[in-house]
Amino acid sequence: MDTVHYYNTADSALNLIEANYHKFAFQRHYHLDYHIGLITQGEQKFHTKGSSHHVGSGQIVIMPPDELHDGHSQLDSGYQVRVFAIEPHWLSDLADLKQSGQMMRFNQLIISERAVFSQLFNLHRALSQDNLSQLEKDCLPYQGLSHLFTHYGSVQQKDPIALGNQSLATLKDYLLANLDQAVRLDQLSDLCQLSPTQFQRHFKAKTGFTPYAWLSRLRLEQGMKLLKSGYKGTQVAHQVGFYDQAHFSKAFKMTYGVSPSYISGCQ
Structure with missing residues (x-):
């Protein structure tokens, strides 16, 4: 087990x-x-x-x-x-x-x-x-x-990982500040001064993920941090950009093997 x-x-x-x-x-x-x-x-x-x-x-x-x-x-x-x-x-x-x-x-x-x-x-x-x-x-x-x-x-x-005229670290900071927003591809490509097609190709080459999959993981990682710091799952779900608690809980358990409520209960 x-x-x-x-x-x-x-x-x-x-x-x-x-x-x-x-x-x-x-x-x-x-x-x-x-x-x-x-x-x-x-x-x-x-x-x-x-x-x-x-x-x-x-x-x-x-x-x-x-x-x-x-x-x-x-x-x-x-x-x-x-x-x-x-x-x-x-x-x-x-x-x-x-x-x-x-x-x-x-x-x-x-x-x-x-x-x-x-x-x-x-x-x-x-x-x-x-x-x-x-x-x-x-x-x-x-x-x-x-x-x-x-x-x-x-x-x-540390050599920054370049994405157009920005770096992956800069992009991560931007996304962490906007996890509760509906991020669009053209926002990210404009930030890096690349076309949407160029951005997707460069991003996958640098990270091994599509932009959507990478952002999904970032949301869950940040969700884990918030749960560990004492936030409840209902608060965290919206803070990291999930539509509702049910979607967050399902994705969280598939990723970590435990539910968000379990992490909250460990604090």
Whole structure:
């Protein structure tokens, strides 16, 4: 049976997931956050950047924001995973980035070092419990994740993904500010100073998604963030551009395997 639990931490930029997946499979998607997954049992198979990968018990998989990927169990018995979902600015602060345009990156997609796995597993377990002092909750993430960055992280200059005379990041900011609006293709193509046909072709080449599919995922990702921050599903549905709660709930459950009300109940 598929089960998923979501936990908030003392820092709203850092959230936790603990899941047991058997039948549920993630279709191609992206996240707004870094996802650092610890496979605690079983084996997951996923595809990203044109290659297939397997990650098993005791291994860590690091998926950066906006990276297109899927995921499903490689075994009939399923797999169990603990995930840190971390907003990019939190890791940028951890890396103490000084210059505009810099970003933190990890040098490996899959990490197999047992000591690092154990440290992150213990951190995840500690942060999901209520028996820590407030100062411990505040300090532990920096202590535990600093080791991961020191050994496997680096800083690089971020090259913007160009879409006409704009970038994908600029387009994302525009859409996030207008998720509750009926966005039209000519609005997006005009923003990038491209024809609608050029915009669709360039967008698919850069992201692997059609503009509509990419926006649909963006709405759901933002919906997840709002639910985790305490908003109710009825509020979130309209804020992220769904006609009603029923359409939002259906799309949300197909994407994440749980209903919006379940996320609200975890807070």
